[in-house]
Amino acid sequence: MSLLRTASRQLAPSRQPFIRAGAVAAQQPWNRGYATEKKIGGFGGQKQANGKYLVSLIEGDGIGPEISQSIKDIYAAADVPIEWEPVDVNPILKDGKTAIPDAAIESIKRNLVALKGPLATPIGKGHVSLNLTLRRTFNLFANVRPCKSIAGYKTPYDGVDTVLIRENTEGEYSGIEHHVVDGVVQSIKLITRAASERVLRYAFQYAESIGKKKVRVVHKATIMKQSDGLFLDLGLELSKQFPNIQFDSELLDNTCLNIVTDPTPYNDKVLVMPNLYGDILSDMCAGLIGGLGLTPSGNIGDECSIFEAVHGSAPDIQGKALANPTALLFSSIMMLQHMGLNEHAAKIQKAAFDTLAQGKYLTGDLGGKAKTHEYAGAIIDNLK
C-alpha cells in the first residue's frame, strides 16, 4: 500500500473537502531532485480558494530569520503558490512542563506542512528541546536526511549520495531522565516495537520509491542487546516483506570509519537507525560534502510533516549575514516535492545548483565572500 494511501485513510473527515497537493502529485511523475528523486511519502498541503497553499513557517533562532528571509525572497521571485503563515514557537509552561503554544500547533495541524528554521536548546538546565517536542507532538516518526555532493563544489569526497533515516520520536532522545541519588543519574533509551516498525517500514518503502537497492540498519546491538537488538530484529523481520530490497546491518562505529574512508559504497543504500545515531551521523555526512550549510531534512509523519535543515541556530555567525541558506532551501525543495509542486521544486533547485556551480556568489562556509542575501540574489537571477 502506498504511503499516500496509508496516510489518506487517516484523514480527519473535517479536512476532506480541501484539495490535497499530494493527491494530485500521486498522478504525476516525480522530478529528479537534490533531496529526493521521488516522492518521500505522506501528502502535503491544502489548497485555499485563492489557489495557494498555506504553509506554517517557523523562522527559528540565531541565523533562522536570516536564512528564512532568503527562502521567502526566492519563493516570491519564483512565483511559488505558497503563502507563509508565521508561527511563534517560543515555549510556554503548561502544567509545569515546557510546551509549544497552542496557536502554533493549530497552524501546523491545519496546514499539514511546515518549514522550520533552527531552534536553540539550552545546554544542561533550561527548557527541553523544542525540535524534539515538535517531532513528538506531531508524531513525525521518520527523519529523512539525504546528503549529496554538489556538482562544481569540490570536497575531498566525490559522488556522495547517502540517505539516512533516523527514528525521530524515542530512543536515546525519549527525554526520560532521573536523578537516582547524589552523583548518580539515569537516562532511559526507550525502544518500542511500534515506533521501530514504523520507521523501518518507512525506510524500506522509501528505498523502493527512490530506486535504492539496499536497506542497512546501523546499530550497537552488541552492547545494547535488548534495545538495539529489538530494532535490528524488527528490521530483519520486515525485510521479508520487501524481497526486492537487500537487507543488512552494520555497527555504528564501523559505519563512521567506513563512510569517512569511502562514502561511495553507501550510495546504493538507505541507512536506518535509532535517534541519537542518526543525529550524529547526519552531521558527519554533511562534513563529506561541504558542511551543514548544505544538508536538508524532512520530519515525516502520517499527517503533518515539518521540513528543516540538519544544522542548528549557529550562534557564532548569527546576525552577520554569513549564513548559508542552502540547507533550508533544499529542505523547502523536499517540502515542495512532498506537496507535489514538482515544477517549482525543479526550477528553484536548478537555480541553486547553477549558482553553486558558478561559484561566484558563495557564502563563507563554502569559501566564498557573498553575504546571505547576495547568494540568494544570485539564485533569483538564475531563476530567469
Ligand SMILES: NC(=O)C1=CN([C@@H]2O[C@H](COP(=O)(O)OP(=O)(O)OC[C@H]3O[C@@H](n4cnc5c(N)ncnc54)[C@H](O)[C@@H]3O)[C@@H](O)[C@H]2O)C=CC1
Ligand atoms: N534542528 C534544529 O533546530 C537544531 C538545533 N540545534 C541547536 O542549535 C544551537 C547551536 O548548535 P551548534 O552545536 O552550534 O550547531 P550548529 O549546527 O548551529 O552550528 C555548527 C557549526 O556549523 C556552522 N553552521 C551551521 N549552519 C550553518 C549555515 N547555514 N551556514 C553556515 N554555517 C553554518 C555554525 O556556524 C557552526 O560553526 C544549539 O542550541 C542546538 O541545540 C542544533 C542542531 C539542530
Ligand SMILES: O=C(O)CCC(=O)C(=O)O
Ligand atoms: O534539538 C536540538 O537542540 C538539537 C537537535 C538536533 O541536533 C537535530 O535535530 O539534528
Ligand SMILES: [Mg+2]
Ligand atoms: Mg543534530
